[in-house]
Amino acid sequence: MRNKIYSSADEAVADISDGTVIMFGGFGPGTPRNLIMALLRQGAADLTGISNRAGGGRGVTDSAIDVGQLIQARRMRKMICTITAAMKSSMVVAFDRQFEAGEIEAELVPQGTLAERIRAGGAGIGGFYTATGVGTELAEGRECRRINGRDYLLEFPLRADYALIRASRADTFGNLQYRRAQRNFNPLMARAARITVAEVDEIVPVGTIDPDHVHTSGVYVDRIVKIPAPPEGIWDAVSRPPVD
Amino acid sequence: MRKAQLSRQAMCDRLAMEFEDGWVVNLGAGIPQLCSNFDFGDKTILFHSENGVIGYGPEPAPGEEDLQLVDAGLRHTTLVRGAAIVDHADSFALIRAGYVSATVLGAYQVAESGDFANWKLPGRRGGGIGGAMDLAIGAQRVFIAMEHTGRQGELRLRTRCTLPITARGVVKLIVTNLGLFEVTQAGLLMREIAPSYTPEEVQALTEATLIVPPDLRPFRFDERREEAER
Numbered sequence: 001m002r003n004k005i006y007s008s009a010d011e012a013v014a015d016i017s018d019g020t021v022i023m024f025g026g027f028g029p030g031t032p033r034n035l036i037m038a039l040l041r042q043g044a045a046d047l048t049g050i051s052n053r054a055g056g057g058r059g060v061t062d063s064a065i066d067v068g069q070l071i072q073a074r075r076m077r078k079m080i081c082t083i084t085a086a087m088k089s090s091m092v093v094a095f096d097r098q099f100e101a102g103e104i105e106a107e108l109v110p111q112g113t114l115a116e117r118i119r120a121g122g123a124g125i126g127g128f129y130t131a132t133g134v135g136t137e138l139a140e141g142r143e144c145r146r147i148n149g150r151d152y153l154l155e156f157p158l159r160a161d162y163a164l165i166r167a168s169r170a171d172t173f174g175n176l177q178y179r180r181a182q183r184n185f186n187p188l189m190a191r192a193a194r195i196t197v198a199e200v201d202e203i204v205p206v207g208t209i210d211p212d213h214v215h216t217s218g219v220y221v222d223r224i225v226k227i228p229a230p231p232e233g234i235w236d237a238v239s240r241p242p243v244d
Numbered sequence: 245m246r247k248a249q250l251s252r253q254a255m256c257d258r259l260a261m262e263f264e265d266g267w268v269v270n271l272g273a274g275i276p277q278l279c280s281n282f283d284f285g286d287k288t289i290l291f292h293s294e295n296g297v298i299g300y301g302p303e304p305a306p307g308e309e310d311l312q313l314v315d316a317g318l319r320h321t322t323l324v325r326g327a328a329i330v331d332h333a334d335s336f337a338l339i340r341a342g343y344v345s346a347t348v349l350g351a352y353q354v355a356e357s358g359d360f361a362n363w364k365l366p367g368r369r370g371g372g373i374g375g376a377m378d379l380a381i382g383a384q385r386v387f388i389a390m391e392h393t394g395r396q397g398e399l400r401l402r403t404r405c406t407l408p409i410t411a412r413g414v415v416k417l418i419v420t421n422l423g424l425f426e427v428t429q430a431g432l433l434m435r436e437i438a439p440s441y442t443p444e445e446v447q448a449l450t451e452a453t454l455i456v457p458p459d460l461r462p463f464r465f466d467e468r469r470e471e472a473e474r
Contacts, residue, residue, distance in 0.1 A: 027295040027314075027318075027332070028295075028314045028318045029311065029312040029313070029314060030312075052332075057318050058273060058317050058318045058319075059318060060318065082372075082373050082374050082375075083370075083371075083372040083373065083374055084369070084370030084371055084372070085364070085365070085368050085369070085370030085371050085372055086372070087372045096370065099369060099370050100368070100369050100370070102369075106370065108370065108371060108373060109373070110373045110374075110375070110376075110377040110378055111294060111332075111336065111373065111374050111375040111378060112335075112336030112339060112340060112375060112377075112378030112382075113377075113378070115331075115332040115333040115335070115336050116333055116336065116337075118333070119333040130340065131340065131381045131382075132340065132377045132378045132381050132382075133377050134381065134411075134412075135409065135411065135412040136377065136408065136409055136410065136411065136412075137364075137408045137409075138377075168312075178329075179312045180297075180310060180312040180313040180323075180329060181293075181295050181296060181297055181312055181313050181314055181329065182312040183296055183329055183330070183331050183332075184295050184296055184331065184332045185331070185332045186331070187331045188331060188332060188333050235311075236311035236312060237311065238309045238311065238320065239314060239318050239319070239320065240319075241317060241318050241319055
């Protein structure tokens with residue numbers, strides 16, 4: 001069996017070249033923070049990123065370890081994401097400043113449509129119709145179709161060169177389990193990229209995870225890295241966003 | 245003198261009173277999240293969060309946070325008995341297919357037609373859609389919780405939205421710091437009014453023409469909360 005276990009996050013992202021399209025999992029938990037920092041050290045630039053947010057979030061600032069680190073370092077050419085402007089001045093991050101200044105490109109996609117486009121990309125689907133965005137600015141110039149009396153917009157799948165994801169447990173074949181809300185976009189992205197790299201809390205021998213409890217089959221996973229103990233490894237911390 | 249307006253918690257308590265036993269409810273980040281502080285008594289409400297948490301509970305005590313468990317606002321949360329975790333595509337399938345009984349969202353503007361705008365401000369290149377457009381077209385009922393006027397005094401309840409809209413004709417009920425309003429075929433109906441305000445005073449702060457019914461009621465507060473705060 002091909003060895004999928006890499007000794008470090010740096011080794012696992014070493015071949016990512018300039019101009020690559022990369023999916024980044026995560027919605028708070030589930031963010032592949034170690035792989036992102038390795039990519040930052042590696043230096044690849046002119047990248048296109050696909051992720052829920054272009055860094056930041058409620059109570060999260062420029063110091064957060066997420067795709068925002070790559071944006072601050074000017075490695076990203078474009079982001080495909082669900083928020084392209086902070087809704088409050090207290091939430092402004094590097095992406096917002098670069099986007100308002102026209103220094104980074106972005107495609108703004110509703111969150112359910114983003115998830116479904118990634119799902120479609122990993123499911124061999126050529127496109128789908130959704131009612132999300134009908135009658136809004138996002139519908140301008142797009143194919144609209146009435147199906148059973150309701151209007152829908154045509155959306156196309158998303159695929160990437162790499163998916164950087166985070167899971168809780170992997171076996172040596174790459175079968176993955178996620179814990180709690182860590183799951184979010186990760187299983188979808190694992191299926192929609194040419195090369196999927198997963199950082200995990202622990203790696204167990206193949207056969208250890210009950211087949212009924214595998215969330216992502218190892219078929220979709222190419223590289224696995226165990227997160228080192230802190231301070232070398234970056235682990236989740238308590239988040240305390242304001243209520244409003 | 246500035247009159248007493250409804251608190252954000254009172255606004256959200258009022259919408260929460262509308263929730264029925266067995267409903268699946270999705271609360272937007274910010275003010276709407278206060279709806280989950282309401283005491284639902286015998287009613288079972290299942291709170292769904294867009295990141296795939298079906299059945300979240302109260303905030304954990306400090307020190308008891310689960311590092312991999314947050315709600316849509318990235319606040320640490322807990323799971324209730326019977327909760328389930330799904331991925332993002334599954335979570336939004338649930339939303340679009342109408343399994344969410346009601347969503348409570350914030351807004352910049354709501355029109356008498358039920359259109360609303362909550363993702364883009366004037367003069368900004370970017371916007372923040374998040375899950376709002378999916379919830380707006382997918383949830384069985386869309387409720388809005390917002391301040392009656394903007395920071396610069398902008399009138400937010402309008403004949404038509406002037407900001408880019410989130411969805412058309414979907415809003416059913418709006419709570420503001422001045423009262424409770426219902427979108428009806430005939431227009432915006434004022435159902436309840438904040439204490440110390442007259443209908444004329446609320447109308448002066450509203451661009452759309454309000455329908456004031458003969459049985460306009462005082463705003464309903466959660467008496468148990470008032471009792472507890474006394």
